[in-house]
Amino acid sequence: MHYQEIGGLELARARAKLYQLLGALYFKPYQPEMLSLLAQWVKTRAAADFRQTFSAEINLGLSLLKDFFREKSGNTWPELGEIVSVEFTRLFRGVKIGYSPPPPYESVYREETGRVFGEVTVAVWRKYRSFGFSPVKELKNEPPDHLGLEMEFMHRLCSLEADAWQEADVHKAHQVMDGEREFCREHLLTWLPQWRDRIREFDSPGFFRGLAELTLGWVAFDYNQNLIAEAASCPTE
Numbered sequence: 001m002h003y004q005e006i007g008g009l010e011l012a013r014a015r016a017k018l019y020q021l022l023g024a025l026y027f028k029p030y031q032p033e034m035l036s037l038l039a040q041w042v043k044t045r046a047a048a049d050f051r052q053t054f055s056a057e058i059n060l061g062l063s064l065l066k067d068f069f070r071e072k073s074g075n076t077w078p079e080l081g082e083i084v085s086v087e088f089t090r091l092f093r094g095v096k097i098g099y100s101p102p103p104p105y106e107s108v109y110r111e112e113t114g115r116v117f118g119e120v121t122v123a124v125w126r127k128y129r130s131f132g133f134s135p136v137k138e139l140k141n142e143p144p145d146h147l148g149l150e151m152e153f154m155h156r157l158c159s160l161e162a163d164a165w166q167e168a169d170v171h172k173a174h175q176v177m178d179g180e181r182e183f184c185r186e187h188l189l190t191w192l193p194q195w196r197d198r199i200r201e202f203d204s205p206g207f208f209r210g211l212a213e214l215t216l217g218w219v220a221f222d223y224n225q226n227l228i229a230e231a232a233s234c235p236t237e
Contacts, residue, residue, distance in 0.1 A: 008173060009165035015222060016158035022215055023151030026092070026104060030084045032077030039069045055221050061214030068207045084207055091199065091208050101198035106145035109191040121145045124187060128153055131160065131179055147195070150188060151215075154180065177227060184223040192216045 021041070024034060045054075046062040054062070072080055090100050102108045107120040124145040128135065133156050135149055142149065157180045164173035192215065199212040 009162055011226065012158050012162035012165060012173075015226065016155050016162060018218065019151050019155035019158060022211075022218065023148045023155055025211060026146070026148030026151065028085055028088055030081040030088070032081055035080055035084065036077055038065070042066050042069065055217050057213050057217030058221060059217075061210045061212070061217055064205065064210030064213060065207065067205075068210060087203065087206060087208060091203055101195070101202050104147035104195060105143055106147075106150065106187060106191050107143070109194050116143050116145075124150070127179075127183055127187070131157060131176075145187075147192075147215075150183075154183065154188075154219075157183070181223065181227045184219060184227065188219050189223060192219060 021034075021038065025038065042062055042065045046066045072083065075083065092104055093100065102114065105116055105121075106124060107116050107118055108114045110120045111118050121143050128144060131153075133153055135144070135152065157176055161173050161176040161180070164170075164176060196212045196216045199209055203209045203212075
């Protein structure tokens with residue numbers, strides 16, 4: 001395996017893990033183990049040597065999450081799961097106008113009428129199917145363009161890319177990276193900024209404000225630094 005393949009494999013695996021974690025955080029229930037893992041990850045990444053390499057949005061998200069876990073340090077992990085779950089319902093179920101933002105569906109933020117299962121939802125589903133992703137179990141009674149599912153799709157793509165690097169199939173790896181770039185450009189980055197802004201309005205200092213900043217910051221960072229700049233510098237053969 002060449003240096004490019006080793007580097008691509010390690011990076012793809014790391015990216016897959018982060019997308020998987022982010023995707024899981026947009027669904028309930030909140031397991032104590034998952035929150036503990038997130039708290040440890042945030043603590044490590046919030047260290048000065050990591051922060052220097054991150055964007056302002058990622059650093060803001062890390063700071064907000066670090067503050068949240070510090071302020072709730074007196075709670076047990078199951079108690080913390082209950083606290084987060086209550087806020088999850090308020091912020092992500094679209095309870096009512098003025099009390100919570102619209103739910104985290106791409107179509108709600110992109111369709112002029114806010115219609116779910118319209119053209120945007122269909123386009124997302126077609127993209128899933130083009131890479132063999134059929135999230136029947138993952139749907140959890142949600143539309144395919146739910147943020148958690150879009151994060152899970154990126155996790156699957158990064159995993160496919162890692163498999164290609166492992167098999168020394170450079171052509172396939174770059175084909176999958178093309179899919180990653182397209183999905184970030186045509187879907188995630190078209191609505192995450194607006195969604196993040198709405199979360200800011202309703203959860204200015206909390207857990208989900210930090211998660212929203214981290215999610216948008218990571219997707220933008222991954223797109224610009226890993227999928228555009230790095231891929232452009234690598235040979236395709």
